[in-house]
Amino acid sequence: MTTVNMTVNGKAVSGNIPDNTLLSEFLRENLRLTGTHIGCDTSQCGACVVHINGMPVKSCSTLAVSLDGAEVLTIEGLTKGGKDAELHPMQVAFNDNHGLQCGFCTPGMIMTGIDMVKRYKAEGKDLTSDAIRAELEGNICRCTGYHNIVKSIEDAATKM
């Protein structure tokens, strides 16, 4: 067991956890932040993507104890919450463009989408639909055929 301290969605949290606890388990089971999903056991599907210190990471492949002092952002942290809280432009775009069906892949898609838009903007590169498809290499959706996910990210990119 190891004690770990980190900031999750702006809040300081800590836990005394077995060393082999994955970040995805720590989020889901210890913090009960169940928006981060587990879709596979080979780090292939991306349903579990969160941001760690601003970088997108598959939380199913990261040990929680290795993140002492880290800043973690999950899908729940994108909006303040509450009745009239504003949603992140990526969240709005997924609704506007029907970028989700069952919603299981969606948290990972949104977290991945936000990162790619930010990165391309920072590098001054054009986020084309082909680039979006290539960037989604690590995210699987079984419902949407990606068409509207790509449209959603394209749309959000114009608003972020």
Added chain:
Amino acid sequence: MSTGIGARVKRKEDKRFTTGKGKYTDDIRNDNQAYAAFVRSTHAHANIKGIDASAALAMDGVIEVLDGHQLTGDGIGNIICGWAVTSKDGSPMNMGAWSALATSKARYVGDAIAVVIAETQAQARIAAEAVVVDYEELPAIAHVMKAMAEDAPNIHENAPGNLIYDWELGDEALADAGLASATHITTLDLTNNRLSPNPMEPRVAIATYDDAEEHYTLHTTSQNPHVARLLLSAFYQVAPENKLRVIAPDVGGGFGAKIYVYPEEITCLWASMRTNRSIKWTSDRSEAFLTDAHGRDHVTTAKMGFDDNHKIVGFKVDTVANLGAYMSLFSSSVPTYLYATLLSGQYNIQNLHCNVRTYYTNTVPVDAYRGAGRPEATYVMERMMETAARELDMDPAELRRINFIQTFPHQTPMLMAYDAGDFPKILEMAQDAADIAGFAARKTEAAGRGKLRGIGYSTFIEACGLAPSQAAGSLGAGVGLWESAEVRVNPVGSIEILTGSHSHGQGHETTFAQIVADRFDIPIESVSIVHGDTDKVQFGMGTYGSRSAPVGMSAVVKAMDKVEAKVKKIAAHTLEAAEEDIVIEGGQVKVAGTDKAMGWHEVGLAAYIAHNLPEGMEPGLKETAFFDPVNFSFPSGAFICEVEVDPDTGVTEIIKFTAADDFGTIINPMIVEGQVHGGVTQGIGQALLEQVVYDDDGQLLTGSYMDYTMPRAADIPFFDVSHHETPSPNNPLGVKGCGEAGAIGSPPAVINAITDAIGNNNLAMPATPQAVWRAIQATKSVAAE
């Protein structure tokens, strides 16, 4: 903006999913939670000589280890197949016994043998590894063509030769005579590759026994919670229906795999009672590959004869289907009544015969996966048409046109009475959208870059809206396939719709609300949809077979008819007018042509306050209905796929995919298009990427996303989707169902396009780069000879 029928209303359910607030089964954790892990057979076929759980029982956190002898000893019944298919000699199908935990014999890798219950999931999983099973290994069969061999090992005692049934449909003598009269015969051997459905949310079950009430609650990832309760009660004897509540909360995709009650749900319920703990089991992806019912897996030989006018004069199909180690719930119906019945396609064929033999193998059970039988039929039909056109040196669209059914209703020789359609029209729409006229120039341009361009068609029909109960019953179905609905108008005029349909991505919370907002002309925000809980919804058959719109919504419409009648009576009484003069519009209930009106909410209030109701009227405003369709609905479509193949690498790129569909009336085009995108993508996955592989010993080689290729964003193009609406006369909304069309129609379009590009028709699915490259080399060596 309109929120009624035909409007592109954005989904009401999205906010919880985009903010991480969805409530999926695995997000639930009960007080008193314990965890289950299953001990699974590592052999494809083995006698179980003994189970030693002593080491596991001594491990940290382990509460109990339970096996199949205890399970059957407690009277838990075998898992059944719910559709009886009779062999052509009149004998019943050979259903082998399937216990939720195997007792004497394991029949596939992953077959559950025992369950470990522990305080944490990790403890349960580690202890499951420590349970020692003494196996006596037996020879195994993984491939269906080996199951029928003389010396094949026998998997179920009551199925000699591993045969489950040998069934036929149509008139063989007529089909033979038709073929004998033909001036051209096309023959093809086709394999429909085995697939794993792979909803992104793995299956989960949480069973909670309440000893004080002797009551069970099951939270589970189900497409049809009431069907699950019925099976668990009436057949598996877990608990009587009034003592069992099944809740399917947010479910992360189904595609067929979540229709069935699996061993895990049964075992968790029973183990919860045995341990007096709430028991949670969460599948990981590896377990999903091992245990979720697979789809397809047919081997077929087909022969089609044409006369001088290129009309089809005879069609004979011989299919062998692999049903896996046990007969899953609908497994028997998939290669028969959901397959052979659609072998007339969009064509006028009078002389038709299909024979189907199904066999056991030492693989996971095979059952319905998106499309279920209809993709297999379409693949046969549309590969035949394209091949015949090439052999006859004809335009493949023209050969189809010559044979299209032109008038409706149309009775095929394969039981089906097609309701409505306009096949030439949708083909023309697809051809225009795909710019067929410009294809030759595009092909030349691609050739200049060293690439091979090809184009392929698929014009298909499917039977959806499962199903008229009486017809289904006469064909062997164990249940009726109606749907139920309840419309509750609250005293303030807001409405709750309780439906037996289940949404696991289809957007029912939006589309079902649309038909209500449309009907009563009220804001869509005042309509809520309740589904997925047997304590709330009276009953329901659930969601599969593209049935939620044609059957589920129709039940809502029927209940709304009753509400409307009562509303009009109340308003007529209050406003002192004739019932016939009352109209509902703009949030008001009015006397037509006057300014006399009540607000919609005032009628609701009047019904509940009940101070002034018509003589003899019961208070309240709530109606229920059951809708049983008179016929299936028959969506049809024309798909065109254009590909470019790199002859050096065999890599196929889909340049353009065009889908023109006839789904009848469309409630929400945005959602319908999304269903087509997803369905076509699964079809492209089948055609290019996906394949379940077992080795000869029955070990699963494609047990993870490292080995089983899922379609990813870069594999898939944008889609060109359009619609033509010929309303179905068989339900009040004229809807036909749209969930499966994409998966049904697309695989042959893709393969027809690739075989066109490479000039070799001998190409099986999945058309991986290696397979395509080999097919190109084969053409080269033929050319060189």
